Every structure is written in structure tokens, then in C-alpha cells.
Amino acid sequence: MSAGNLHVIVLAGGKGTRFWPLSTPNKPKQFLSLFDDRSLLLSAVERVRPLVGNDRIWISTDGELADLARTELADLPHEHFVIEPVARNTLPGIALACAQVRAVDPAAVVAVVCADHLIRDESGFRSLLASAAALAARHDCLITFGIRPTRPETGYGYIQFSEHTDDEGSFAAYGVQRFTEKPDLSLAEAFVREGHYLWNSGMFVWRLTSFFDALGLHQPELLDAVDSIADDPARLSETYPRIVGVSIDYGLMEKATNILVIPAEIGWDDVGSWESVWNVWQRDDDGNAVSATHEGLDTRDCLIFGGKRLIATVGLDSMIIVDTDDALLICPRERAQEVRALATRILARGKGE
């Protein structure tokens, strides 16, 4: 498989409240080993390594996580870690990383992928990246990967796609009609029913020239700031904090007109809550997904995560139990989304770390 001059930027920021108490601000989701003995970050890197090699993998993260990321990925070149002095949402971080790639390979095509997602079909994903890179090399476009919705999820963005634009044999690329961030339930249900909607996966492919052209058009101040830092990297710590934080979706994808979306059937899951882990983990005879020392009496359909300490349960149904050295979480599975709010409250009070 050839990937031309494709570089991959792995987005590895994030606060880590959804998997509290296993994740914390000092060790957010991408550093957890939820599905095998590798961290999600290491999995994300190893997933693209066969396609581009270490020399064309870049890690975008913030200052607080830089050391952890460098330790986790010790065989990546030191200068491939692009460190935001402060977090400024997704678009500035992506722009900073793209500028750093531009410095070594201005004609590069870049894939932006997430450090904390699950992709079951790894080789299918690499094929798709290679095909998308070929498309981006030919066309001045910003490509996003869309996931076919399986439920009316209200926590995702939706992409309404239009006419068929191009195909690369194994896949089709479509024009984009509209982005809709986190719709309410009835709208999400309508989207799923209607059929011309995809979930926004948060992964992108573009030629650097296309990206910076679009940035100049829609976020000229951000482009100026990033160019200024590229001219003199010593300006980073002074200039970057003054950048206004904006998401890639709101700041660029919803404004640009040369967007293409590629439906990606790659076994994707954003691992957005413990419920995602529940969906992936193997169940025992009682329907429990257990990674812990567990002894249960009449305990069913529970997700139980712990360590050596014994977790004993009586008469539990569809609960999440997460037991770490620092804290313990007990929550019904159907309320897994509320963990984020609780963790935010706890972390704000300075407890639970």
C-alpha cells in the first residue's frame, strides 16, 4: 500500500472527565488501556504506522500531557510532538501541527486522526486513508470521514451529504450539504430515518495547501498567528495563548464549500463513555463485562473495572463499577453520560485526584 506523501497528525489532547475515575486530567482517556494492553494513543499510532512510518507521524497535544505522550511514544522523533502551550479547542491545535508538517514537507497531504477512538477494522482504515490521500492530492478539498448512524445519538455532530462526487474504487466521496452539531433527540431521530446523514468522526484528510487556503479564507487571524509562529517558533508561548479557541467543525468545516465526506465502514467507536467500553468488552455467563477481581451473587449485565482489590456484588443489574486506587464510581449503565458532569464537579473541587 502506498500513501504518497501522506503525513498523519494524531490529536491527543482532552480532559478525561468521561472515564473518571480511571481517567483524570493528568491521565485522560487516550492514555488508558481499555481494550488491550496498549493505550488508546499507542493503538492509534500503531494503526497508521504501517502506512506512513514513524517519520510521518505527528502528535498534537497540550503542555500538560506532553511528557506523558513522549514517554508513551518514545520512538517518535522528538520534534514530531506539537505542543500547545494552552488548549485552544481543536482548530488552532490542528493548524499549529499542520504548519509544523509544512515546514518539512509543504506539498504534503495530511490525515488528522484521533488518539482516543476505537477502530476495529485497522487495515480497512489504512486503505481508506490511502485512498482519501490520493483524492486529496488530486482535488483541492477538505475530506472528512463520516460514520453511518446506528442510533439517534445526540452527543455527535451530523453531516448531511449530497450528490456523489468521486470514487476511488473501494469507496465513494460525497458533497456536504450541512453540518449539525449535537441535535436534540427528535432531530437526531429524523436524521437517522432520513438516511442521508452521517456522524462526524472528527477525522480529516487534506493537502496542506488546501487547508491553509481555507484557513486564510475563514480564519485569517488564526492563519496569521500560526504563520507568525512558523516564522519564529520562539513566539509560540506569547502568541498562542492570545488565539481565540474554536473547533474545527465550527471554525472551518461548516464554513468551507469544498468539503467532501467519505462514509467509513471501519468499526468506529468514539469511546465516548463507559457504555462504549461495555459495547466492546466480552461478557461472561451472567452478562457481565469484567476486568477486575470480582465475586458476584445475582449480578447481571454489569461493567466492572478494577484491579487486585476484590469487588463483591449482590443483586446488581446493569451497573457500572469502576474501582481505582484513588476513587470508586458506581453508576447505572443507562446514566453513564452523567459521569462527565459528576467528574467535572469533583475535579473542580479538587477532590478525586
Add this chain to the structure above:
Amino acid sequence: MSAGNLHVIVLAGGKGTRFWPLSTPNKPKQFLSLFDDRSLLLSAVERVRPLVGNDRIWISTDGELADLARTELADLPHEHFVIEPVARNTLPGIALACAQVRAVDPAAVVAVVCADHLIRDESGFRSLLASAAALAARHDCLITFGIRPTRPETGYGYIQFSEHTDDEGSFAAYGVQRFTEKPDLSLAEAFVREGHYLWNSGMFVWRLTSFFDALGLHQPELLDAVDSIADDPARLSETYPRIVGVSIDYGLMEKATNILVIPAEIGWDDVGSWESVWNVWQRDDDGNAVSATHEGLDTRDCLIFGGKRLIATVGLDSMIIVDTDDALLICPRERAQEVRALATRILARGKGE
């Protein structure tokens, strides 16, 4: 308040499965501090100390717990710890302790009390002990304390009392018609309805001469064994293990005819499960009884016991959560009785210690 020549034997054996994982075989219930900063054992001793002083308090326990008891009660005379080499149920342990008291005070009246019960009215309890001791000094009888049933509890023994026999001003003593161990629910309901039934508290008062006379009548082999050990304490380790284990209720109280029962309105609770603790502990605004670092979202009527480690809960109702260094227990409050079975299973497998 005078207590004549009353001695108090505190029964401090027991396996500790009901309060697992807080209690363990190495630290059963009587060594836990469930209601204040004192262990239940220390509370039991301090409860009777104003009445009899350290010189007339005796601790009956088994070899595995002897060191722990001596450490907990360092100001009691060393020879007042009566140690069973092996546990043989309640009657042999009581007989052994009574023989040890007999060696220093053959005319003594003895009160046998439990190390692991809660008694809210401590001065009322002392008055009752003193009055019962006076009664036992006058009459050749075996006195037991009965608790007025507040629910059809199936885990206790019931005492059916008959005609009024004696009174000591502040209390009445009744003859005993029948003992019934752990009735089924319909029988327990009938007992509570009928009204002439009391719970068996497991606390007794008698003159030593009355006790040993009854023992000679109903358990002559046990009396021989205990007398033999009293004659030569070196025989303890050889003779005691050959004694057949039997409970005080089955072995003596159900057979003797000179039993009196005194209704004891002393705020008694046998602290038989986490539900007892729930009934005693103060509740917060959400109805939770918490002794832990706890952060809850929509969490009500739960008993939460832990330490420094944060316990975070979402959407829980009427649960018991017990978090110790070694193990974690999660169980609906209404199933607290099942903890014993689970703990027994766990301890048998050698986990959870």
C-alpha cells in the same frame, strides 16, 4: 448503685462474616468501631465498668482473637482473658469462663453479656444488671434478658413468657414457657401478634452455684470437662477440643426449668448486619448514612462506608457500599442478610482477606 458480688463475662468470639469486608475472621465485628471511635468490644466493657470495675470483668474469646482483645483492653488483668483453644459454640466458652470466676469467687453472681451488641441506654442497662443480680442472689434461677419484638425477625430466638414471678421495683421477671430458635416468617408474625414473646438477647445473669447445678443436670459431661480443667489448667489444650460444641440456648436454657426472663427496654440492637448500622447512623439531607468521602448525584437512602478514597455515585437508591483497603461490597440494603453467605464463600476461597 451496688452490684454486690457481680462479675461480668463479656463474650467476644465470632467469625465476622456479616460485616465483611469491614470485618474479617482476623477482625470480627466486636473489634469494629461502627458507632463511635471505640470498638464494640471496648464499648461493651466501658458500659459495665462503672458497675463492677476492671477487677470483675472477664473476657471470653478464642485463641485467634486473644491478642487482639488483650491489646484492645490493655487495662484488664491478664488472667481475666479466658481463652478457648478452639471455638466450641457458646455454652462451653461460658462454662469455662464461669469456672475461672468460680476459682476466685465461688459465691459470685455472673452476668454474661455480648461484646458486639449496641445498647443505647447504658445506665438503664446497668440498673437492670444490678437488679437482676440481686434477684439471682436471692433465687436459684437462670435469668435471661428479653427484648420486645418490633418486627417479625426470623434471625433471632423467641422466648414465650408466662406468669409474673417477681419484681424488683423498676422491672418484672417472668417464667419461661418455651424457647423457639429462628422461626419461619409466619410463626414469627404470630409471635409478634400474640404479644407474650420476647427476642432472646443472648445476655444472662445467674449465681455460679445455680449455673453449675444446671450444667450438672443437663450437660454432665461438659461439667466434668470444665471441672477437670479447673482442677488442672494444664489440661485445657488437651481436654477442651474434645468437648462437643453446643449453644447456651439449646444446651441449657431450653432444658432448665428455673429460667426467668426480664424484659429489657435498653435500646438494644444485635448489630446483626449492615441494616442495623443503617438504622442507627444519622442520615444526611438525601437520606444517606455516610461515613466516607462521598460525592453523589441523585443518590438516596444509601449506607456508604469508606475511608479517604472518594466514592462517587450516580442514581443509586437504598444501596449498601462498603469500601475497605482490601475489598469493596455493593449490595441493595434489603439484601444485607445475603452478605454473610457471599463473605463465607469468598473467605472459603481464600480471597478478600
